[in-house]
Amino acid sequence: MSIRVQNKLKLIAATTLSAAVMLASVTGCQIPDPTNDTKDGDTSTTVTEDTSETIEKIVFTDESETTEPSPTPTPKIRHMDKPETDTKAPMFLNLPETVSIKVGNTFNIQKHIGYIDDCDSEVDIKVEGDVDTSTVGQYPITITLTDDAGNSKTGKMTVKVYKPSNTGGGGGGGGSTGHTTLAFSDFKARYPDSDIAHGIDVSRYQGDIDFKKVKAAGCEFVMLRAMIYNNGELGKDRKFEQYYKDAKAAGLKIGVYYYSTDSTIPMLKEHTAELLKALEGKELDLPVAFDWESWWNFQKYKMSIVDINNLFYEFASIMDENGYKTLLYSSKYYLEIIWEPAGYDVWLAHYVKQTSYSGEYTMWQTGSIGRISGCSEDVDTNILFKSKYPEVFGSGSGDSPSEAPAPDYASAADDSLGQNDGGSVG
Secondary structure, eight states: OOOOOSSOOOOOOTHHHHHHHHHHHHHSOBOOOTTOOSOOOOOOOOOOOOOOOOOOOOOOOOOOOOOSOOSSOOOSSOOOBOOSSOOOOOEEEEOOSEEEEETTSOOOGGGTOEEEOSSOSOOEEEEESOOOTTSOEEEEEEEEEEOTTSOEEEEEEEEEEEOOOTTOOSSOOOOOSOOOOEEHHHHHHHOOOTTEEEEEEEOGGGOSBOHHHHHHTTOOEEEEEEEEEETTEEEEOTTHHHHHHHHHHHTOEEEEEEEEOOOSHHHHHHHHHHHHHHHTTOOOSSOEEEEEOOOTTGGGGOOOHHHHHHHHHHHHHHHHHTTOOEEEEEEHHHHHHTOOOTTSEEEEEOOBSSBOOOSOOSEEEEEEEEEOTTBSSOEEEEEEEGGGOHHHHOGGGSSOTTTOOOOOOBOSSOOBOSSOSSOOOO
16 A cells, blocks of 8 residues: 555654654754744764765756644644754764874865764864874874854874885785675564564665565565765666566565755755656655765764754655655664654664664664575665554554554664664665
């Protein structure tokens, strides 16, 4: 059954406001009461972005307020406001303890760290300490971020200037060229609950896929990358049309995602219009996911926490107006420090056997090393809770979406799969 809705109103449970208040307490930012008419962690983990993809460019050719009554009053476009008083300091998103620079090269601090502020799109950065890239050695530096309100955050880093050896390498090592994989059958056995559907997400990187074999292997749903905006270029995933056709013929439940690096509302609107064109004539069973995960050097996008949340709310509003449900994709780390889903469904990425994420989620990307019949490449493995989508899996799948408790896969100590906290569906 298609998840396109005829009624353009979206009913959001009262728990939405509690979730909004939770983020407000962390960031100091405010999400207005829907009943009001007024508009009103550092980490040393290194993240590597894939910026090499070539996509087909799209040439652009270039709504409505809902006045129908709703049992649960909801703002037409959710909006996060800046607080009247900014008391929160900027935060480092990426701050490695050590970075290595080849002797003779230029050191640019902006290439090695990521940071964000709750309210300000740009903050001042001060670096104390000298780095002589002409001389081999280790140079400690102190970095201070200061926002417009004078709130500051300080971090430390050591810059290692090295001279490559004759054998090559600059501190890199060898190691095994193989990697661990997880058979889809073993993945299914790991999450046996009757309320769970097992699935995968794919993009053109997976190459040719035999979706009939994928379905026969026990896969029930697939999330397809429909569109990507990266490195200033927008394009439809080159495998999207074929994947959709074959997955539909195989009887799989289908959802899609948009990989975004949008940084302004006008940019998002322009790109989302192209996404909607790509979805014309297609029946989706599952939501359209918003996938924004370009956190390394985040400051180059000139956005605050308020800005990026409002970007998501605008995306969700556009999807709502066009009859699609919305899903926010993010790793556990950024769900806890950046995002406020505000009642929209969450696609959690957490590469562990048992997640310690305490927020609400309807889908969980558990890893990126899955192997399934019909595909020669690794796939991301996902579970979703059928009771959250009774219109797709039937009301017999569980309680109503707002009442059904998710199976308890939380653990105080995560049983790691040897991967990082979050994932990437890009």
